[in-house]
Amino acid sequence: MRRDPRAAALLGPLLAGSDQPHRVRRAAQGLGLPERGRYAVVVLGAPVAVPAVPAVPAVPAVPAVPEGNGERWCWCGRAGVVLLGPGGPAGPVAALAEAGAGPGGVSPVVGGLAELGLARRLAGAALAACGPGSREIVALDERLPAALVASRPELSARLLAEVFGPLLTLDPAERALLVGTLEAWLECGGSVGRAALRLRCHRNTVFNRLRRLERLTSRSLSHPRELVETVLALDALRLSAAGR
Template structure:
């Protein structure tokens, strides 16, 4: 049975938000779920493996109720979380190769699924193009702010990375990759050099050049925030760095 044919009618009004209490009660009975509980919504894009859309219960007690997104863009799950919580649900989807996808914060009732559905959609927007990751909004809040205001994101990218974007793609990719490695290595030049397979001084010189191009210093916290956020916008762009 194709997902969405069984639960779409029941979940649709809940995911749209604003469902009256009597409708929530009827939907709860039809879905076999309690009105109150630890719920999250997952929005997946693209084709989802059938193995990923089982109803459960999973080993930790997690229950899944799936339906179509309503706009043909992907699939939506309402998840009654078990003992493993959101990390367990995300791990299950990753195990089955589902994604990209976004998971909402936990809400306390079926009546709150409308807001959760919107936040899960925002989380999905934080997935970089071409990835299969399933991400939790609570772990992507700064990036979620960026995708929620695309006009400001574009302005931030132009303001912070404008001179960097004017470089030829290969040169730009080297500087961006070095910044990413340095950040992932906790600001350690030595560890970044090992990851990039180059000398520590090479990492230092690349980062100094990036600082000159952007007129921002990695040692000043507020300016570092600018660089990290601009890097997130660039990562989410459909164009390669």
């Protein structure tokens, strides 16, 4: 993995959104990277400080992610640029998770260094979808609805209040029970029976909890539009302090 201090100077403007040809050429030549290629950007939630060495400024530590399958890494602060091999971004996501580097967001694949600004913004949106206290590494395409919710906090707060307002007044343990049942039901594809097996309770218990949640939210889980509102509100709750 590259830890070349030149990476910050060369890639920094590109990650900030510049796509000027001379900057792209300079970064490509300075770091030995192709101008066109399959790139992704990773944004970590917080760099890990390393002890300062006399006469040498302290710099953020970056995760020791092995380069394999043709991947090449360059780091610029909390942002990592990876030139992907044939395996795509799944390998880097798994390697970062195994290295305990989270929380982090990973952009979709872009077609060259000139698109790193876009990739940096999308990776930031993926990071925002991780939620408070998360240590996971999230690819944006796996969390698009949550990223949409996180990108508009004022609308997210309004959605949460409108849909889950009465739910938020419950005792935290009672609220967690209803929310956990909803999450299990969604993860089980809307099957009450499978959710009951996962929760180790009777299917009627799951059914009754879901009916109570419907009454509290005034949304029916059997109506597609109202179900969408409920699922988005669930993402808003997970990303909020109330969801901790």
